[in-house]
Amino acid sequence: MPETTTATASEALKQTPSQTVGPYFAYGLTAGQYGYPHTAIADSTLTDNETEGERIRVEGIVYDGNGDPINDAMIEIWQADAEGRFNHPEDTRRPNAHFEGFGRCGTGTDPENRFWFDTVKPGAADVGEAPHINMIVFARGMLVHAYTRVYFADEAEANAADPVMQSVPQERRHTLVAERRETPTGTVYRFDIHMQGDDETVFFDV
Amino acid sequence: MNKPYNSRDWMSHPAYLHAPYKSTVLRSPTKPLIPLKQTLSERTGPVYGHEKVGVLDADLTKNGAKNGEPLGERILVTGRVLDEDGRPVRNTLVEVWQANAAGRYIHKVDQHNAPLDPNFFGGGRCVTDDEGRYTFRTIKPGAYPWGNHYNAWRPNHIHFSLLGPSIATRLVTQMYFPGDPLLDLDPIYLGTPEEARERLISKFSIDVTEPDFSLGYIFDIVLRGRNETPMED
Numbered sequence: 519m520p521e522t523t524t525a526t527a528s529e530a531l532k533q534t535p536s537q538t539v540g541p542y543f544a545y546g547l548t549a550g551q552y553g554y555p556h557t558a559i560a561d562s563t564l565t566d567n568e569t570e571g572e573r574i575r576v577e578g579i580v581y582d583g584n585g586d587p588i589n590d591a592m593i594e595i596w597q598a599d600a601e602g603r604f605n606h607p608e609d610t611r612r613p614n615a616h617f618e619g620f621g622r623c624g625t626g627t628d629p630e631n632r633f634w635f636d637t638v639k640p641g642a643a644d645v646g647e648a649p650h651i652n653m654i655v656f657a658r659g660m661l662v663h664a665y666t667r668v669y670f671a672d673e674a675e676a677n678a679a680d681p682v683m684q685s686v687p688q689e690r691r692h693t694l695v696a697e698r699r700e701t702p703t704g705t706v707y708r709f710d711i712h713m714q715g716d717d718e719t720v721f722f723d724v
Numbered sequence: 725m726n727k728p729y730n731s732r733d734w735m736s737h738p739a740y741l742h743a744p745y746k747s748t749v750l751r752s753p754t755k756p757l758i759p760l761k762q763t764l765s766e767r768t769g770p771v772y773g774h775e776k777v778g779v780l781d782a783d784l785t786k787n788g789a790k791n792g793e794p795l796g797e798r799i800l801v802t803g804r805v806l807d808e809d810g811r812p813v814r815n816t817l818v819e820v821w822q823a824n825a826a827g828r829y830i831h832k833v834d835q836h837n838a839p840l841d842p843n844f845f846g847g848g849r850c851v852t853d854d855e856g857r858y859t860f861r862t863i864k865p866g867a868y869p870w871g872n873h874y875n876a877w878r879p880n881h882i883h884f885s886l887l888g889p890s891i892a893t894r895l896v897t898q899m900y901f902p903g904d905p906l907l908d909l910d911p912i913y914l915g916t917p918e919e920a921r922e923r924l925i926s927k928f929s930i931d932v933t934e935p936d937f938s939l940g941y942i943f944d945i946v947l948r949g950r951n952e953t954p955m956e957d
Binding site for chain 2: 530533536539540544549590604606608618652665682720723
């Protein structure tokens with residue numbers, strides 16, 4: 519048996535509490551996007567010229583309980599490649615060499631306070647799952663980050679069969695579905711996040 | 725390997741709504757979180773290591789220097805990143821950002837009337853070693869006023885961001901300093917469950933202190949561990 523099974527509950531360490539990113543995360547976490555003289559580990563562009571898959575942009579606004587855009591939120595995404603493979607040791611399939619699958623964007627540089635990601639549409643990671651993007655919301659005023667998922671409106675059949683989607687009350691499922699739109703610059707999926715209100719986005723206890 | 729990560733321990737983490745921290749009022753979800761049975765999506769996450777770290781990234785006394793040394797009290801901050809079973813979290817990225825010694829952030833929206841330091845930037849990162857250990861050299865950050873309530877001041881703190889092995893282990897937190905009288909007045913710190921608060925306070929260490937050079941502080945960080953028994957179907 520693994521040695522860890524000998525650890526009792528009293529010996530277990532306790533999780534370090536979360537704290538807010540505050541208003542000044544940009545030069546630490548998204549320096550390039552905000553024009554600070556420092557690099558960031560990731561930004562809004564997940565693709566290069568050789569990444570395989572359908573190019574899409576995912577964009578949206580994070581709204582507070584008054585319906586006002588939040589201009590100091592930070593969004594991170596994590597997703598599979600176009601074939602549904604994750605660039606991670608635990609996914610034993612060989613991932614696309616030109617796709618890490620992680621993006622990070624602050625909402626403080628776009629005139630409308632949008633976040634945006636230029637990426638590929640992910641494939642379904644497993645049989646029975648719908649394609650989706652994991653999204654994490656951080657902001658001043660959020661002591662703990664919030665997890666949500668972005669599903670795609672043109673995958674209605676797969677969405678309806680997805681176990682995670684099925685765990686969400688029917689009347690709230692639409693908050694997880696991004697609408698598809700063709701624009702002169704490419705395909706855009708719109709995914710607004712509502713922290714509160716009638717259309718409050720579904721957040722998960724991951 | 726399909727074991728899920730342990731749940732977030734809500735006896736350790738703040739609630740979304742903590743009304744004394746006023747910005748939470750309009751930014752906290754009002755509906756309960758929906759439990760999610762982790763799939764490969766949540767058991768994986770970005771893997772970044774040394775390739776993302778430059779030679780001066782872990783030395784904030786040097787990575788923003790233009791024509792001299794930053795002002796303030798030099799400190800060494802070190803600690804181990806562990807999971808709940810005490811196993812080291814190896815080769816994981818730690819990102820930090822902080823105010824300068826005068827309590828001023830270089831961020832464009834920080835309007836606090838305190839001087840910027842031309843030789844201090846305030847952001848850095850490093851990767852944990854085989855024991856889960858990280859080390860930063862920096863300047864002790866100053867306290868600064870903020871608009872939450874009359875005469876509100878944030879205690880001295882350094883922001884930490886950690887990835888861990890999956891998106892389930894993602895953590896953003898703040899490290900505080902022992903004995904800071906502002907802690908008991910700070911609604912962000914006080915938003916944390918009482919029994920968990922002291923985990924946010926670093927410990928002064930004479931062993932980490934470097935003779936004739938800098939004080940030393942230890943801040944260990946515990947990320948979510950992984951269930952040893954697979955989740956039942």
